[in-house]
Amino acid sequence: MKLYDYPRAPNPRRVRIFMAEKGLHIPLEQVDLASQAQFDADFARRNPTHTVPVLELDDGTCISESLAICRYLEVLHPEPALFGHSALEQAMVEMWSRRAELGGMIHAADVVRNTLPFFVDHALPGVDGGVPQIPALAERGMAGLQRFFEAFDQQLAEYEFVAGEHYSVADITTQVTIDFAGWCKIRVPETCQHLQRWHQAVSARPSAKA
Numbered sequence: 001m002k003l004y005d006y007p008r009a010p011n012p013r014r015v016r017i018f019m020a021e022k023g024l025h026i027p028l029e030q031v032d033l034a035s036q037a038q039f040d041a042d043f044a045r046r047n048p049t050h051t052v053p054v055l056e057l058d059d060g061t062c063i064s065e066s067l068a069i070c071r072y073l074e075v076l077h078p079e080p081a082l083f084g085h086s087a088l089e090q091a092m093v094e095m096w097s098r099r100a101e102l103g104g105m106i107h108a109a110d111v112v113r114n115t116l117p118f119f120v121d122h123a124l125p126g127v128d129g130g131v132p133q134i135p136a137l138a139e140r141g142m143a144g145l146q147r148f149f150e151a152f153d154q155q156l157a158e159y160e161f162v163a164g165e166h167y168s169v170a171d172i173t174t175q176v177t178i179d180f181a182g183w184c185k186i187r188v189p190e191t192c193q194h195l196q197r198w199h200q201a202v203s204a205r206p207s208a209k210a
Contacts, residue, residue: 002027003069004046004054009033010105010180012053013210014066017172020207022077026055034118039128050126067097070169082169089164096155096163096170104148104177110141111184145181146189153192161198167205175202 003019005012005028019026031037031052038050046062047054055063055072063069074083084090113119114133123131152174155162163170178188178199188195202208 001055001057002029004029004031004043004052004056006031006033006052009052010108010176011051011066013179014169014172014176015053015055015069016210017176017207018070018073018082018169020210021080021082021167021172021205022073024073024077036128038126050128067169080167082167082172084163084166084168089166093163093168093170097168097173099151100148100162100170100173100177103151104145105173105180107141107144107148108177108181108186110137111145111186112180114138114141115184142186145186148177149188149192149195153195156194156198167202171198171202175199175208 003012003015003026005016007013007030031043033052037043038047038052043054044050046056047064049064051064053064053066053069055069057063063072071083074081081089082093084093109125113123113125114135114137120133121129121131123133123137152162159165161167161171162174181187188199190196
């Protein structure tokens with residue numbers, strides 16, 4: 001198998017961190033989003049949504065979407081359990097991972113894609129032009145990120161990790177979201193000391209360099 005990747009994009013990074021935490025070594029094939037290689041016919045055959053990451057299996061089956069890839073790898077390599085062990089742990093990981101995506105990652109994407117010059121006329125992923133930036137979406141995204149920071153700071157006031165006492169895929173999504181927001185110089189507020197403590201800790205893990 002191999003993973004179609006782009007080193008700067010946040011979603012492939014989620015999978016790379018997941019792989020590093022599992023100790024997995026899967027060959028990477030780079031898709032140069034800067035030159036819009038995701039729209040080449042060869043890649044479009046593997047993923048018609050024109051996004052990375054994509055995991056291609058030995059039989060040619062292709063799996064896209066970060067969490068779908070991570071779930072597949074979790075079944076093959078169950079330890080360490082990054083989706084939780086018990087029913088309750090798995091539910092908490094799923095809940096907080098979804099909160100990180102819907103309450104954080106989407107807002108970060110709104111800010112990044114509607115402000116940075118790189119995304120002018122390409123404000124939606126997987127669309128080859130014709131999508132203008134909307135400043136109001138960036139403003140809404142910044143407001144959403146502030147709520148995200150505050151909510152996760154409250155959670156981390158009680159727990160070492162996002163979904164409880166164990167590192168999980170929810171931590172990966174949250175970390176990548178914060179770093180993605182950093183593309184626009186948005187930082188965790190000084191008032192969110194618990195979130196800052198956690199971010200420093202997960203950023204020091206070897207997997208953070210994946």
